[in-house]
Amino acid sequence: MVERRPTLGILAHVVSILGVLIVAFPIYLAFVASTHTAAEVASSRPLSLVPGTHLVETYRLALFGGDSSYGSRIPPSAPMMWISLVSALIIAIGKIAISLLSAFALVYFRFPFRNLVFWTIFITLMLPVEVRIGPTYAVVSDLHMLNSYAGLTIPLIASATATFLFRQFFLTVPDELAEAARIDGAGPLRFLKDVLLPLSKTSIAALFVIQFIYGWNQYLWPLLVSTDESMYPVVMGIKRLISGEAYTEWNVVMATTILAMLPPAVVVMLMQKWFVKGLVDTEK
The missing domain is CATH 1.10.3720.10 (MetI-like)
Incomplete structure (x- = not known):
């Protein structure tokens, strides 16, 4: 029978939480970038960790496509x-x-x-x-x-x-x-x-x-x-968004990436x- 030790239990929880943070942090950064404009993402060094105010606009553009405010033609990801x-x-x-x-x-x-x-x-x-x-x-x-x-x-x-x-x-x-x-x-x-x-x-x-x-x-x-x-x-669509235009709109790329992650996550x-x-x- 394995003896339960409080110290080992706390250590196991700390390691698990650190693992979750390491995995989740890039996803959170992608979500934050998708809520800003392309100019804000390109000019922010480092990127702000606070979500922006363009969430609905960016995700609508990523899902249904159209012309962005910077002149790029965004293909629909739906x-x-x-x-x-x-x-x-x-x-x-x-x-x-x-x-x-x-x-x-x-x-x-x-x-x-x-x-x-x-x-x-x-x-x-x-x-x-x-x-x-x-x-x-x-x-x-x-x-x-x-x-x-x-x-x-x-x-x-x-x-x-x-x-x-x-x-x-x-x-x-x-x-x-x-x-x-x-x-x-x-x-x-x-x-x-x-x-x-x-x-x-x-x-x-x-x-x-x-x-x-x-x-x-x-x-x-x-x-x-x-x-x-x-x-x-959609995986090819993400690659196309990155290399298809002279100016990469990273907010739309990140929004499409988040959308592409949702179906596998829902299945799991x-x-x-x-x-x-x-x-x-x-x-x-």
Whole structure:
């Protein structure tokens, strides 16, 4: 039994608070910068830590676009956020669905070279994105999938990590459950739907959060397959705001950055309980 010491408890809280402050301070600076004008942000050295009075104006310009008071043309971030949202949902749901089915087949079906298939999938984890991105782009281009949701999402759907995690979880499920389902006349898909999916819901929730954030933060792949501005995700939109004009309006850049952080933060907050429980169950 671990002895509780007040000094260690206070130290742990101090370290936790310091960690939160270190992580949150840049976010607070971005929010403060988004409430000032571009001239105030550029001229303030150091930047004021007090929020300004241009919050509504800046966020309206960042969301819906338009001409700024400094002559810059600001593209709207709302359509880009929609593209990022749809892409992230397709990637997250697609990864989970394909990984569930592939792990189910690897564990519960007997076929030749089953272990070879698994290790072939697992070895893809050792290939960096840069190695695979050239051939993948060539395939997407030949299939005329550039500037489309299919091009943005389908090449990123397969996940060796999720397949491995589901496989390891399925291996811990007692064989008696499969035998009981077979005796009751349940087929493979019925067993997957009625037995394995309910048991896997916390793992699915944890993977959904991770894969949603992964899909939302994609930059390199959309940079290649999105040559039309109408298919830019919000991460590319932020980069465009920084380098697209001769004069960078940092207040709008920071406002767009804060807006881009909101959907992943909301997903994490809404699914925090399931996310933590899924990670703990996975470790078991």
